[in-house]
Each structure stands twice: as C-alpha cells, then as structure tokens.
Amino acid sequence: MELEKHMGGTRNRQTMTANLGAHAMRAERAPLSHVFSLLSLLLCLLCPSSGHAARIGDLVETDLAEQALRFFTFQDPAVRYALLGSMLLGITCGLLGGFIVVRKMALVGDALSHAVLPGVALGFLWNMSKDPVAIFVGAVLAGLLGAAAVHLIKHTTRLKEDTALGLVLASFFAVGICLVTMIQRLPNGNKSGIDKFLFGQAAAIGEGDVKLMLVATGLAVLMILLFYKEFLVTSFDAGFARSVGFPVQAIHYGLMLLLAFAVVIALQAVGVVLVSAMLITPAAAAYLLTDRMHRLLALAALFGLCAGALGAFLSFLRPNLPTGPLMVLAATAVFVLAFLFGPRHGVVARWWRRRSGAARIQRENTLKAVYHVLEAREFKGEGVSLRELAERRRETVEDARQQAVELRRHDFATLQQDGNAIYLTPEGWQRACAIVRNHRLWELYLTNAAHIAADHVHEDAEKIEHVLGEEVVRLIEKRLNYATHDPHGRAIPGLADLRRGEAPASPLPGATGYGRST
Amino acid sequence: MSPFVPDFDFQRVFIAPWARDLASFGWIALMGFFVTAACGLVGNFLVLRRMALVGDAISHSVLPGMAVAFILSQSRGTLPMFLGALVAGIVATVLIELIHKKSRVKQDAAIGIAFTSLFALGVILINLYAGKGGVDLDQECVLYGEIAFVPLEPMVVFAGQTLGPIPVVRMALVALVTALLIVLFYKELLVSSFDPALAVSLGISATVVHYALMGWLSVVVVSAFESVGAILVIAMLILPAATATFLSRRLPVMLGLTILHAALSAVLGVHLAVWLDCSSAGAMVVAGTALFCAAWVFNPTDGLLYRWFRERLKAPAVHPG
Numbered sequence: 001m002e003l004e005k006h007m008g009g010t011r012n013r014q015t016m017t018a019n020l021g022a023h024a025m026r027a028e029r030a031p032l033s034h035v036f037s038l039l040s041l042l043l044c045l046l047c048p049s050s051g052h053a054a055r056i057g058d059l060v061e062t063d064l065a066e067q068a069l070r071f072f073t074f075q076d077p078a079v080r081y082a083l084l085g086s087m088l089l090g091i092t093c094g095l096l097g098g099f100i101v102v103r104k105m106a107l108v109g110d111a112l113s114h115a116v117l118p119g120v121a122l123g124f125l126w127n128m129s130k131d132p133v134a135i136f137v138g139a140v141l142a143g144l145l146g147a148a149a150v151h152l153i154k155h156t157t158r159l160k161e162d163t164a165l166g167l168v169l170a171s172f173f174a175v176g177i178c179l180v181t182m183i184q185r186l187p188n189g190n191k192s193g194i195d196k197f198l199f200g201q202a203a204a205i206g207e208g209d210v211k212l213m214l215v216a217t218g219l220a221v222l223m224i225l226l227f228y229k230e231f232l233v234t235s236f237d238a239g240f241a242r243s244v245g246f247p248v249q250a251i252h253y254g255l256m257l258l259l260a261f262a263v264v265i266a267l268q269a270v271g272v273v274l275v276s277a278m279l280i281t282p283a284a285a286a287y288l289l290t291d292r293m294h295r296l297l298a299l300a301a302l303f304g305l306c307a308g309a310l311g312a313f314l315s316f317l318r319p320n321l322p323t324g325p326l327m328v329l330a331a332t333a334v335f336v337l338a339f340l341f342g343p344r345h346g347v348v349a350r351w352w353r354r355r356s357g358a359a360r361i362q363r364e365n366t367l368k369a370v371y372h373v374l375e376a377r378e379f380k381g382e383g384v385s386l387r388e389l390a391e392r393r394r395e396t397v398e399d400a401r402q403q404a405v406e407l408r409r410h411d412f413a414t415l416q417q418d419g420n421a422i423y424l425t426p427e428g429w430q431r432a433c434a435i436v437r438n439h440r441l442w443e444l445y446l447t448n449a450a451h452i453a454a455d456h457v458h459e460d461a462e463k464i465e466h467v468l469g470e471e472v473v474r475l476i477e478k479r480l481n482y483a484t485h486d487p488h489g490r491a492i493p494g495l496a497d498l499r500r501g502e503a504p505a506s507p508l509p510g511a512t513g514y515g516r517s518t
Numbered sequence: 519m520s521p522f523v524p525d526f527d528f529q530r531v532f533i534a535p536w537a538r539d540l541a542s543f544g545w546i547a548l549m550g551f552f553v554t555a556a557c558g559l560v561g562n563f564l565v566l567r568r569m570a571l572v573g574d575a576i577s578h579s580v581l582p583g584m585a586v587a588f589i590l591s592q593s594r595g596t597l598p599m600f601l602g603a604l605v606a607g608i609v610a611t612v613l614i615e616l617i618h619k620k621s622r623v624k625q626d627a628a629i630g631i632a633f634t635s636l637f638a639l640g641v642i643l644i645n646l647y648a649g650k651g652g653v654d655l656d657q658e659c660v661l662y663g664e665i666a667f668v669p670l671e672p673m674v675v676f677a678g679q680t681l682g683p684i685p686v687v688r689m690a691l692v693a694l695v696t697a698l699l700i701v702l703f704y705k706e707l708l709v710s711s712f713d714p715a716l717a718v719s720l721g722i723s724a725t726v727v728h729y730a731l732m733g734w735l736s737v738v739v740v741s742a743f744e745s746v747g748a749i750l751v752i753a754m755l756i757l758p759a760a761t762a763t764f765l766s767r768r769l770p771v772m773l774g775l776t777i778l779h780a781a782l783s784a785v786l787g788v789h790l791a792v793w794l795d796c797s798s799a800g801a802m803v804v805a806g807t808a809l810f811c812a813a814w815v816f817n818p819t820d821g822l823l824y825r826w827f828r829e830r831l832k833a834p835a836v837h838p839g
Contacts, residue, residue, distance in 0.1 A: 273637070
C-alpha cells in the first residue's frame with residue numbers, strides 16, 4: 001500500500017496537516033494538547049452569547065440564510081445540543097470510518113450498527129426512560145456481542161464471512177424490532193421516542209446525551225492518538241505487525257470496541273439503520289483525496305463533522321424530518337464532490353490529465369514528423385511545408401495545418417509563407433530532437449540489451465518515447481556506450497544537435513551521444 | 519405498569535390462533551411461509567456464491583424506486599412498484615460499478631455508499647410525500663413490514679373460488695415460480711455455483727446465470743418488501759440456507775430443509791408474536807434464528823456440542839494422567 005510507505009515521513013508532513021483544520025491526527029507530537037484544544041473549542045461553542053428565541057422549525061417565515069446563520073452560530077438554545085451532538089458524531093464516525101475503509105471492513109461496520117438495536121431497547125427497558133448511560137452500555141454490549149457472534153460463526157462453521165455478517169445483522173435487528181414493538185405496546189411506550197433510534201432525530205439530543213457523547217468522543221480520539229501506530233500497522237500489514245510482536249487480535253477487538261462507541265454516539269441523530277453510511281461515506285471521500293493515513297483521518301473527521309451539521313440543520317427546516325437520511329445524503333454529496341473534483345483521483349482531473357496527455361503526445365508526434373522530414377532531406381533548407389508534413393504522415397494538408405497551429409500555440413514553431421511552412425523554434429527543435437533520441441535509444445536498447453529483433457522494436461519505442469525521463473535516458477546512454485546510431489542505422493540526435501537551437505543545414509560532424517560532450 | 523413480557527398462556531398462544539382466529543393468523547402464517555420459502559430458496563444460491571450481502575444491498579436500494587413509483591402512481595399497485603424497484607436496482611448496480619471502477623474505493627465501501635445513499639433518499643421521499651392522498655407507506659413499513667395487515671387486504675376471487683388476500687396469492691405465485699425455476703435450471707445453477715470453470719466448458723454462461731439470479735432476487739425481494747421490510751428480508755434470505763448447511767451437504771436436501779425451516783419459522787414466529795404481542799415479521803426472524811442456533815449447537819457432524827465432546831474425549835488421550 002502507498003500509505004504505509006510514508007509512515008516514516010509523517011513527521012515532516014505535520015505542518016501541512018494543521019491546515020486541514022482538524023486537530024486530531026497529528027499523532028506523534030504532543031497528542032494530549034490537541035485533544036485538549038479540540039475539547040476546549042467545543043466547550044467554547046457550548047457557551048454562546050445570546051439566547052432567547054423560538055426554535056428554528058417555528059420560524060418558517062424567515063429566509064434560509066437567516067435560519068442557517070442562527071443554526072450554525074449556536075444562537076438557538078433549542079438546537080444547540082442537536083448541532084453539537086451531530087458534529088461530535090461526525091468526528092467520531094469519520095475517524096473510525098477511516099480505519100474501517102482502509103481495512104476493507106465496511107460491511108462489518110454495517111453489521112455492527114444494526115446489531116446494537118436490541119441493546120438500545122434493553123437499555124431503554126432498564127428504567128423505562130431514555131437514560132443515555134443505560135442505552136450506551138446496552139448498545140456497546142450488543143455491538144460487541146454481535147462482533148463476537150460473527151467471529152464465532154466464522155470459526156466454528158463452514159459459513160463464510162459475508163453470510164456470518166448478514167446473519168448477525170438481520171437476527172440481532174429482528175430481536176431489536178421485536179423488543180421495540182413490545183416497548184411501544186407499553187402504556188407510555190408510544191411517547192417514549194424509542195422509534196427515533198431507527199432513523200434518528202437530532203432534535204431529541206439533550207444535555208445528558210451531549211455530555212456522554214463528548215466523553216465517548218474524547219475517549220475514542222484519545223485511544224486513536226495513543227495507539228495510532230498500532231492501528232496503522234495492523235491495518236496495512238498484519239503480517240509485519242505480528243512479526244514485530246503487536247497483539248493483532250487484541251488490537252482488532254480494540255478497534256471493534258471503538259467502532260461500537262462510534263455507532264452508539266451516532267445512534268441518536270443518525271439512527272441504527274444508516275449509521276454505517278456515516279462510517280463509510282466520509283472516510284471513502286477522504287480516501288479519494290489523500291495517500292496519508294493521518295491526513296485521511298483528519299479529512300474524514302472534517303467531512304463527518306460537515307455532513308453531521310448540515311444534516312441536522314436540514315432536518316430542522318421542516319417538522320418530523322428524520323435526521324439520519326439527511327446526514328447520509330449530505331455525506332454522499334461530499335463524496336460525490338470528492339469523486340468528481342478530487343485533485344488527483346477525481347474523475348474530472350483524470351479526464352483532464354488524459355486529455356492533455358493525449359494532446360501532448362499528438363504534439364510530440366508532429367514534432368517528430370517534422371524532424372523526420374528534415375532528416376530525409378539531410379537537414380538542407382529551412383522550414384517544412386505543410387504538404388511535406390502531410391505526405392510524411394499520410395494525412396491531409398488540413399490536418400497538418402491544424403497540428404501546425406497547435407505547435408505554434410505552444411511556441412514550438414512559427415508559421416511562415418502564408419502559414420504554409422513550419423519553422424521550428426529553438427524549443428521546438430530541442431523537443432523534436434529529444435523525442436527522436438528517446439525513440440532511437442529505446443530501439444537500440446531493446447535490440448542490444450533485451451535481444452529483441454530489430455524489426456520488432458518500433459511499436460514499443462513509439463509508446464515509450466513520450467514518457468522517458470532525462471535520468472533514464474542518461475542511464476540508457478551509458479549502458480549503450482554512447483552509441484551514435486540506432487539499429488536501423490540512423491543517427492541518434494545528440495546533445496550538440498539539441499544545443500544548436502535551430503534547424504541545422506546538416507548534422508554536426510561527430511554529433512554523438514548526449515552525455516559525452518559534458 | 520403492565521408486564522413487559524406477558525404471562526405464557528398455552529391456550530392463548532398455541533390454541534386460540536388456530537381455533538378462533540384462523541382467518542387472520544392462518545393468512546399471516548401462510549404469508550410468512552411463502553416469503554421465507556421464496557427468499558430461502560434463492561438465498562441458498564446467494565450463500566453458496568458468497569453473495570449474501572448483495573441481498574442486503576438490493577433490498578435497501580430498491581426503496582427510492584418504489585417511493586417514486588408510489589408517489590407518481592399514488593397507489594401501491596404491483597406493476598408500478600415492480601417497475602420502480604427494477605429501475606432502482608439497476609441504478610444501484612450501475613452506481614456500485616461506477617464508484618468501484620472509476621475510483622480507488624474498494625468494492626465493499628462502494629456497496630456501502632451506494633445502498634445507504636439510495637436508502638436515505640427513499641426514506642426522505644417517503645417522509646416528504648407519502649401519507650398524502652389517502653394511501654400510506656411509512657417508515658415502519660419500510661423497516662419491519664406490515665405482515666399483520668395481510669388478512670385485511672381484499673381477496674382474490676378466481677373462477678368463483680376465493681383464493682386469499684392479494685399479497686398472499688402474489689407471494690405464493692412468486693414462491694411457486696421460484697421453485698419451478700430452480701427445478702428447471704437446476705443443473706445450470708448447481709454447476710455455475712460450485713465450479714464456474716466447468717460451467718464455462720459445458721457452455722453455461724456464468725454472466726447470464728449471475729444476472730438472471732440477481733434479477734429474480736430483486737423480484738423476490740420486492741414482493742417480500744411490503745410484508746417484512748427492507749432489513750428483515752436479509753434474514754429471510756440467509757437464515758434458512760445457513761441453517762440447512764449445518765444439516766446436509768447435498769444441495770437437493772438443503773433446498774428441502776430450507777422449505778422446512780421456512781414453515782417452522784413462520785408458524786413458530788406467529789406463536790411468538792401472539793405471546794409477546796410484537797411485530798410478526800420480527801418474531802418470525804427470531805424464531806428462524808432460534809432454529810439456526812439449535813442447528814448450530816446440536817447438529818451431529820460439526821455442531822458446537824459435538825465439537826465440545828470430541829475435544830473432551832480427545833484430551834485425556836493426549837495428556838494421560
């Protein structure tokens with residue numbers, strides 16, 4: 001994996017991480033201070049200046065921007081906890097999701113998140129109220145039980161992992177559904193809000209919930225900071241981790257425990273059914289944007305935070321909108337943006353790269369053709385007419401003209417004689433020489449070093465001439481003893497040819513290998 | 519406070535449903551049987567082909583299609599629902615392929631992203647538009663179905679005979695056709711599931727079998743959706759087949775055991791639901807899970823109990839004294 005190669009370089013790159021806005025993952029240097037800065041930031045947000053207003057859902061006559069302003073500046077006491085809780089869940093889910101995605105355990109997250117439902121119901125039954133602590137404990141226990149059941153099924157039966165995951169997911173969920181319907185049948189059960197755990201309702205988050213979420217988030221972040229190296233190594237190379245003495249199985253279960261934490265934190269706002277999306281989607285979006293694990297985690301936490309806040313806001317715009325699906329759609333929107341516009345792996349970027357790459361190859365082939373024309377008349381006379389170029393490439397003059405214009409646009413050539421002749425500029429000449437040199441050197445290399453027949457090497461050289469770098473060229477030249485002619489007996493342009501800077505009347509006497517004259 | 523777990527009354531739980539309320543409980547149990555049987559038969563091949571979670575993905579992603587069909591047609595008619603679900607299923611497949619092929623996101627994450635997004639979209643659509651115009655399709659229906667309302671549906675009358683409520687008849691047809699298809703294409707399914715290379719050499723196209731199975735899976739899932747919801751249907755797909763793998767290694771026997779499991783879990787589930795007064799579909803899955811666990815622990819070839827005894831019998835031989 002690319003990621004693990006860069007583990008050693010983490011230290012040098014830390015300054016860049018700070019720009020990403022999330023504090024969590026600057027692993028090696030003073031991790032505790034970052035946790036504190038994160039927590040203190042949240043505490044500051046908890047104590048805003050003004051209050052006293054109706055909740056956002058009531059203010060239907062105000063416009064969207066004003067509602068957004070009120071919501072996101074924590075002015076509205078009724079939604080303060082909801083927003084805070086949504087942001088906390090986004091952070092935790094993003095962080096844990098990062099590990100889930102790189103470990104290819106996305107569907108384990110799905111199974112675990114469904115498996116907590118019976119725990120939620122039993123926690124609720126503990127004293128027939130939405131006691132955050134009881135529900136938290138119940139849900140974490142149920143999640144771990146689910147993980148253990150998957151493990152047990154996998155190791156004592158012939159069933160494969162996917163079947164085991166599906167079994168645990170659906171059976172635990174069914175038990176949960178039975179318990180939930182039984183709770184709803186109780187006299188005060190229908191008003192209990194237990195059904196809000198299915199699709200989530202950010203409005204239901206209270207002060208106690210936020211406190212618990214804060215503790216759980218802090219704990220999860222702290223664990224990740226303390227055991228960052230362990231999690232990282234076991235995620236990418238379990239064999240290596242085992243060989244240097246890491247308790248891989250224990251670390252796996254530690255991660256499961258944290259995952260259960262994340263699921264439970266998210267329950268109230270996202271709901272059981274869609275928690276897995278908050279784990280997978282922000283992390284997958286971050287995965288598209290970076291190759292470094294610590295940056296991936298920071299980005300995932302940031303995306304989770306944004307999706308959580310946005311989803312909570314949207315669900316307040318109309319009464320009774322479930323928060324979970326909206327958060328999930330917000331996260332999906334982030335993913336789609338990263339998918340399309342990611343700077344390196346994005347669809348648009350890759351399309352653009354491919355297009356510009358194709359255009360460059362086209363230009364270089366034109367330059368090569370111009371060189372061939374000049375070479376055919378032994379570099380006598382200046383400029384190449386479009387007719388000559390067209391005949392050389394077996395195409396129409398109109399095509400040749402288009403390519404000539406393209407060359408001029410990149411300052412590789414000027415057009416003279418009413419645009420009917422191409423005169424290479426010094427840059428154009430240099431580039432043409434370099435391409436022809438690459439081509440012929442590679443042909444010679446394949447013939448001499450790889451012992452491929454001389455009539456089989458052209459096709460390969462046609463492709464590689466555009467991608468050979470100067471360093472490789474230098475090595476090949478040395479390997480070939482600074483040969484002067486390719487297998488077909490034509491001269492390989494040398495450094496002196498390149499340095500002439502303009503089309504020469506004839507090749508320089510003794511113009512030879514690139515490296516020799518230096 | 520009324521007791522959370524009602525007292526167990528044999529008369530009420532086991533006798534009354536059959537003696538007094540046959541008209542409703544009979545249909546519910548029958549519906550449960552048909553759903554579980556159809557799902558379980560298809561599920562056997564999913565488990566064999568390690569595609570158990572594809573059922574999960576399909577059952578989630580058909581929701582927006584059904585929601586759109588429901589909103590456009592303002593009815594829960596069979597045809598619009600099927601069309602909507604079919605389109606959504608295809609969209610989900612295309613999305614998964616797109617994410618997987620066009621980016622470096624792995625397939626499991628791609629599945630997770632695609633089906634949760636579609637499901638979320640479906641839930642929001644239902645919340646925004648359903649319930650208007652007299653017909654309802656609500657969140658609870660999405661989650662655990664409305665099998666308890668099956669007896670209230672209008673009856674199908676065919677050639678002067680009252681056959682049963684529409685959903686039951688429809689599901690019975692689906693289950694019958696499923697069984698028929700498996701009998702007809704048994705060889706193709708068997709060979710392509712166990713030995714794709716042999717299948718190709720026999721001239722069976724693995725791709726065609728795969729897509730046909732997927733197509734029929736979505737038909738089964740959509741017809742089961744209304745009764746058991748999007749998530750419990752996964753249990754119906756996997757549980758019978760997983761239980762059967764404990765008890766036999768021969769596919770025909772496993773298919774038979776699947777039917778048996780379906781019947782037992784439907785009937786036991788109805789009784790469990792009567793006793794606990796909870797969701798019938800949920801109770802059927804719980805009953806099915808109990809059967810699975812029983813087979814897991816007690817099966818004579820590699821059950822947990824057998825393993826435990828074997829260990830204990832072996833242990834003294836290795837370390838005498």
